[in-house]
Amino acid sequence: MRRLTSQKKLENQRPGYAFVAPVVIMMAGLLVYPMLYGLYISFFNTNLVSRWNFVGLKYYIEAFTDPEFYSSVLLTLEFMVLVVAGHFIIGFYLATQLNKAFRGRIGYRIIFMLPWFFPEAVVALLFTWILNPMYGIMNSILNSLGLISTNVSWLGSQELAFPTVVAVCIWKGFPLVMTMILAGLQTIPSELYEAAEIDGVGKFAQLRYITIPSLKPILKTVLILDCVWWFKQYTLVYTMTAGGPGTATSLISLSVYGTAFNDLRFGKGAAWGILVFFICYLINILLKAVIKDDD
Amino acid sequence: MTTKTARLTGSIIRYVLLTLLALMIIIPILWMLSTSFKTEPQTYEPKPSWLPDPFSLVAYQKFFSTYSFGRMLINSLVTCLASVVICLVFSCLAGYGLTRFRFKGKKQILSFLLLSQMFPSVMLVVPFYAMLSKIHLTNTLFSLIVVYSATNVAFSTWLLVSYFKTIPLELDEAARVDGATHFRIFYNIVLPLVLPGIAAVAMFVLFNGWNEYMYSSVLVSSDRLKTITVGIIALNSQYQIKWNDLMAASAFSSIPLVVLFVCFQKYFIAGMTGGAVKG
Numbered sequence: 221m222r223r224l225t226s227q228k229k230l231e232n233q234r235p236g237y238a239f240v241a242p243v244v245i246m247m248a249g250l251l252v253y254p255m256l257y258g259l260y261i262s263f264f265n266t267n268l269v270s271r272w273n274f275v276g277l278k279y280y281i282e283a284f285t286d287p288e289f290y291s292s293v294l295l296t297l298e299f300m301v302l303v304v305a306g307h308f309i310i311g312f313y314l315a316t317q318l319n320k321a322f323r324g325r326i327g328y329r330i331i332f333m334l335p336w337f338f339p340e341a342v343v344a345l346l347f348t349w350i351l352n353p354m355y356g357i358m359n360s361i362l363n364s365l366g367l368i369s370t371n372v373s374w375l376g377s378q379e380l381a382f383p384t385v386v387a388v389c390i391w392k393g394f395p396l397v398m399t400m401i402l403a404g405l406q407t408i409p410s411e412l413y414e415a416a417e418i419d420g421v422g423k424f425a426q427l428r429y430i431t432i433p434s435l436k437p438i439l440k441t442v443l444i445l446d447c448v449w450w451f452k453q454y455t456l457v458y459t460m461t462a463g464g465p466g467t468a469t470s471l472i473s474l475s476v477y478g479t480a481f482n483d484l485r486f487g488k489g490a491a492w493g494i495l496v497f498f499i500c501y502l503i504n505i506l507l508k509a510v511i512k513d514d515d
Numbered sequence: 516m517t518t519k520t521a522r523l524t525g526s527i528i529r530y531v532l533l534t535l536l537a538l539m540i541i542i543p544i545l546w547m548l549s550t551s552f553k554t555e556p557q558t559y560e561p562k563p564s565w566l567p568d569p570f571s572l573v574a575y576q577k578f579f580s581t582y583s584f585g586r587m588l589i590n591s592l593v594t595c596l597a598s599v600v601i602c603l604v605f606s607c608l609a610g611y612g613l614t615r616f617r618f619k620g621k622k623q624i625l626s627f628l629l630l631s632q633m634f635p636s637v638m639l640v641v642p643f644y645a646m647l648s649k650i651h652l653t654n655t656l657f658s659l660i661v662v663y664s665a666t667n668v669a670f671s672t673w674l675l676v677s678y679f680k681t682i683p684l685e686l687d688e689a690a691r692v693d694g695a696t697h698f699r700i701f702y703n704i705v706l707p708l709v710l711p712g713i714a715a716v717a718m719f720v721l722f723n724g725w726n727e728y729m730y731s732s733v734l735v736s737s738d739r740l741k742t743i744t745v746g747i748i749a750l751n752s753q754y755q756i757k758w759n760d761l762m763a764a765s766a767f768s769s770i771p772l773v774v775l776f777v778c779f780q781k782y783f784i785a786g787m788t789g790g791a792v793k794g
Contacts (some may be wrong), residue, residue, distance in 0.1 A: 234619070235697045239612025242605045244624060245674055249632050250665030254642035261641065268645060314536070317529055330780055331537045334544065335773045340742040342765040345751055348545050349758050350789040355547050397786065436603070445632055451634045455728040459748055473557050476637045481733070486717055493638030500633035 255497070267484045274437075279491035288467075288475065295498065296436035296472040299386060300451045306390030307446055311397035316431075319405040336395040347388045351375055375461050381468045385457055392456060397442055404438035405431070408477035419472065440511045447498040447507065472496055546568050551575070551763035558758045574763035583762055586739065587746040591768075592744060595724035598663035602720045603713060609711070610675035611701045615687060615754070625676070630667040638732050639666070653734055657726045659742070662730045667720045674719070678712030680707065714782040718775070725772060743768045 224248050262280070265273040283289045318329050335343065351358050351374040362368045374384045382471035398511070408430065432439075454473040463478070476496065480489030544588075550558060551565040551574050579585045614619060643662055644653060652658045682705055690700045706713075731742045741749075747764050776783060 234618070236612045236616025237616040239616070239697075239701070240618075240621075240624060243609035243668055246665055246668055247627065247631065247640055250661065251634060251639070251669065254639050254695075255644065257642040257645065258638050261645075265550045268641070275611065310536070314533075317533060322526065322529070328533055328537060328783070330542055330777060333776065333780070334540055337722060337776050338544075338769045339744050339747075341726075341728055341748050342547075342769050344748065345761055345765055346543055349550065349750070349762065350543055350546060352758075355561070355563060355758070358565050391543075402727055428579075434734070441629075445630075448633045454637060455726075455744075456647070459728075459751065465547075473635060473637045476635070477729075480637075480641055484686060490638065490641060492634050493641075496635045497633055497638060500635070505634065 238338050255427055259494055260492045261487055262494050264487045265485075266484050266487045276486065279488045280495070282488075283492060283495055284431065289495075291467065292470055292472045292475045295382075295467075295470065296451055297473060299382070299389075299453070300447055303389045303393065303450045303453075304388070304401070304446050305504045307394045307397040308443070310394045311388065311401055313402035314394075314398045315405055320403055332398060333395045335392050336399075338392075340392065340455040341459055343388065343392045343397045347391075348375065348460055351384065354410065362501050373441045376465055378465055378468050381461055381465060385460055385469050388460065389453065389456055393446070393450065400442045401435065401440060408434045442508065443511070444507050450495065451500055451503065472499075540775065542686075547762045549765055550759055551766045553759045554759055555568065555759055561765065571759075574757075574759040575767065577760055578763055578767055581748065582750070582760070582764065583738075584743065584746055584767065587741050588768065589744045590656060590740055591725055591743040594659045594663060595721050597656075597660040598667065598724050599717050601660070601664040603666050603669050604671040606675050607699070607706065607709075609672045610679040611705060613672075613676050614679040614682075615635045615684070615697075615701075628669045628673040628676075637731050641728055643730065644733055647734065654740065655680075655736055656735070658734050659731055662734065663720075663724045663727065666730075667723055671716045671720055674716050675709065675712055678709050681725055682708050687745065709744060711782055714779060715784075718783050722772060 228300040244388075254284065261268075263274060264274045265434050285294060314332055318325060318332070326443055332489050340345075351370045353359065353376065356374075358374065359368065359371045372380065375381050402472070410433075411431050414500075415427060416430060421429070452473050454477065457469055457471050458474055458477070461469045463474040472492070473496070476492045479492060480486050516693050542575055549565060552570050552572070554567075554569075554571045554573055555569060557564075557571075609624075613625065643658075647653045647658045647661075652661075675728055686704055686708075687700050697704075726744065728744045728748065729741075732745045732748075735741060735745070747761070747768060751763060
């Protein structure tokens with residue numbers, strides 16, 4: 221097992237502050253302050269230039285009765301659950317496979333990490349092109365296999381746009397989850413499995429009693445991060461559908477961006493942004509409560 | 516005998532499944548490359564062909580001549596490398612401080628690292644814009660460097676903290692006995708040992724910066740300073756989309772990172788492994 225430094229032996233000394241100060245100052249100035257500034261803006265009806273009318277909590281109260289906000293949050297939650305589930309199912313399967321020794325393992329490992337290294341903008345455009353209703357290769361393949369007879373407008377149809385966007389987001393995001401799980405798997409000592417093997421413990425029981433408990437801390441952290449990262453997803457979906465058709469893929473980040481930069485209602489946008497933060501925070505609390513740490 | 520057959524079937528099933536999944540990754544990427552070597556009329560064939568015929572480099576030539584993507588590549592590169600360096604310096608210091616010392620507020624700092632991942636960038640972009648324009652820094656690459664460093668420093672620190680934890684304290688103690696200063700221990704003893712972790716974090720920050728769209732599109736408006744992702748997405752919103760050009764631009768802007776990853780994948784995976792051991 222990896223050796224972890226014990227807290228007791230740590231020196232209680234001032235130099236600690238000196239080492240940590242640069243990061244703390246940077247985070248205070250460039251993360252906490254902007255966030256608080258955003259909170260401040262959210263109390264105003266403002267275009268940031270000429271209009272600064274104090275409205276108090278109006279936008280927060282309105283958000284709770286605004287069907288646009290509600291449906292956007294619900295849609296984003298649904299999106300997040302599907303995308304994260306996809307990441308974990310594929311990521312977990314691949315990580316367990318790639319953790320075994322077999323010929324070509326390095327090759328597969330490189331291939332499965334590739335989507336991570338293509339920028340979201342590129343992935344979005346690539347799939348927009350692949351799924352192009354007229355000239356895209358997807359329809360052409362399905363046509364030649366006899367699976368469809370007329371061209372499908374994947375991103376342009378009310379019903380298909382959402383599942384299509386989810387699929388592309390799974391494609392883009394699973395490598396990170398896979399790598400983290402693989403990293404976790406490599407810290408489990410193989411003696412544990414050998415001992416289990418000798419005692420005649422089945423594969424499923426090994427998974428249940430060795431793999432999952434050992435991975436729990438890392439699974440929890442990756443789950444939380446993946447959830448909050450994808451809850452805030454913007455670039456991929458904006459580039460592929462811009463939230464459409466209609467509001468079929470109008471995730472909360474797109475709504476916030478639109479409210480702020482298209483409608484120039486920065487106060488309302490900021491309020492919604494703060495609410496997005498709180499929702500992410502709630503997701504984090506909820507997941508932490510559900511998956512309890514043993515230590 | 517039966518276990519042997521079972522094992523063989525198991526391994527065949529694994530290869531089939533892995534290969535199918537791998538094809539789902541490879542085919543889109545090959546399609547991007549194939550399209551990028553086509554001419555514009557070839558992209559409008561009702562039945563698209565897999566191989567470009569004739570093989571054309573026209574889209575890649577336009578990459579530099581018509582669209583000045585070369586400039587954007589340099590902008591992205593400069594911004595990303597600068598933010599990688601800043602991030603690394605800050606988060607290595609913090610990683611050392613947070614694992615080597617006991618002090619008030621340490622727990623709060625550690626939990627803030629994760630908490631900051633919940634800040635929506637769509638929320639931060641307005642304050643960033645307001646703050647930076649107040650000091651006349653919008654529309655500079657410097658503003659992007661600052662923002663990319665700030666938005667990545669928390670996660671890099673978080674990754675590095677778990678990496679620094681794996682270096683035994685006894686090393687520090689031995690050096691302390693020999694009279695070395697804290698900074699010396701950090702710089703000469705601990706830092707070389709966390710190099711794989713640093714490499715992984717460097718690539719992580721590099722990819723994030725290269726990938727970034729929202730801050731770049733809001734904070735930088737002049738064409739001369741646009742980054743590559745903004746340039747590519749701008750191409751997409753043109754009235755008539757030229758898919759061969761777009762795919763060439765996509766391929767050209769992704770390949771440096773892919774090559775970098777393939778060369779350093781051992782480091783990268785090892786680094787992530789070290790960093791991800793404990794959340």
